[in-house]
Amino acid sequence: MTDPRPHNVLVIGGGASGNAVTVLLRRAGTTVDLIEAQPDWNVLGSGITLQGNALRVLRELGVWDKVQETGYAFDSVGLAAPDGTVFHVQQGIRTGGEDLPATAGMQRAQLQEILCEAVRASGASVRLGTIANELTQDGTGVAVRFSDGTEGRYDLVIAADGVNSTTRAMIGISDKPEPTGMAIWRVATHRPEGVERSDLSYGGPCYIAGYCPTSQNTMYAYLVEANRDRTAIAPASYAEEMRRLAAGYGGVWPEIAASITDPAKVNYTWFTRLLVEGSWHRGRVVLIGDAAHACPPTLAQGAAMSLEDASVLAEMLSEEQDWSSLDALLTGFYERRIDRVRTVVEASVQLGQWQLDGVRNADMPGLMYRTMSVIKETP
Secondary structure, three states: OOOOOEEEEEEEOOOHHHHHHHHHHHOOOEEEEEEEEOOOOOOOEEEEEEHHHHHHHHOOOOHHHHHHHHHHHOOEEEEEOOOEEEEEEEOOOOOOOOOOOHHHHHHHHHHHHHHHHHHHHOOOOEEEEEOEEEEEEEEOOOEEEOOOOOEEEEOOOOOOOOOOOHHHHHHHOOOOOOOEEEEEEEEEEEEOOOOEEEEEOOOOOEEEEEEOOOOOOEEEEEEEEOOOOOOHHHHHHHHHHHHHHHHHOOOOOOHHHHHOHHHHHEEEEEEEEEEOOOOEEEEEEOOOHHHEEEEEOOOOOHHHHHHHHHOOOOOHHHHHOOOOOOOOEEEHHHHHHHHHHHHHHHHHHHHHHHHHHHHOOOHHHHHHHHHHHHHOOOO
């Protein structure tokens, strides 16, 4: 029997997956409250690489035109020696379909702004600077106590609160992100003339040196090394330290290095791995995005996998009108996603591990091609 009541959902976390699932559920007529812990509803970071399967979801959200206008799309990636000599240009796989580019780079803050505007336009209720302190479930819903002292009751709670999700622990899932042994320095800067795609150098002072254009005038650059004790690196020295590492690279890197002057604009992050196996839900609370899985950015698929989660879950919830028992639906969501996500997480970790181990003749191109072929399939 079809449940006649309108459904209501709480989304915890206003990042990419939380914003996306909110927009799609609102489009289907579901009442959605979104809470975000940060009072400014923003994200840290410099830039983001979005491959075609991520762009496909952004188009589904109705924001692709804004992303295309704001970001920088391209269809190839260059492989370069540390001195800057490009020795191979690989055509990208259009994982979102032939009518979308293989890749687009964006400034993270601009992508977030576009998604936030879409959430506001959807009619969802948004509460910033708010967290869920307590979740109490029964057979028909979830009672939530919020940090501001208010309470609410929902048919479903979607936890999109990131890799360090507090909701994950609240529902009894003990998985935590684990470091993979690498760390990345990122900086947003101007786009040097002639930079029209991502170029990657494997080797030199770092494991990987690369950059990605994010608009007609901007780009972000990154250097990957073995992770270090964070407390041993003073934030005030971030710009100096990134310049030191960049000094070992040629091509446009001297120009990039000269622009790295403000330590506050340099982001230093460890690579981590997370994959919750067995189930992503407990009762009527389900994890999506980085709360359920996270991978190092060696394949640039973290945001794409999170956006796909939002698309698939919203599709399944919208098609199933009877929510009297969500267990089978949420189990089906996990089963539909897990093999694809596991392939991406394991490949992303393996690509980094080969660099850590100093393996230069591994099946890197083959692994990347096989993984991207899987990603090209419909999620």
